Amino acid sequence: MTVQLKPETERLVEEEIRSGHFHSVDELIVAGVRAWREKYQAAEPDEALPKQRPEGRKSLVQLFAESPFNGLSLDFERFPDTLPPVDP
Numbered sequence: 001m002t003v004q005l006k007p008e009t010e011r012l013v014e015e016e017i018r019s020g021h022f023h024s025v026d027e028l029i030v031a032g033v034r035a036w037r038e039k040y041q042a043a044e045p046d047e048a049l050p051k052q053r054p055e056g057r058k059s060l061v062q063l064f065a066e067s068p069f070n071g072l073s074l075d076f077e078r079f080p081d082t083l084p085p086v087d088p
Helices: 007-019 025-040 060-065
Strands: none
Touching: 007 025
């Protein structure tokens, strides 16, 4: 695929790569497509886009593993889904 960019757009892309926000034009385009989809709530993700976690975000496993509560014997109890009837 050949893409023609306006000089201003090309300058912006080069700045983002030089700044280290992205390592390649492909990475920048994938991030842009993902942002667009998130904003406009696209129905189905494209399987061609590699699945990456946004920078600074952790997986649920990492979150629990690095939690300050890790290793403590905490017992969490879940409230029932229904509430008792209220007397008038």
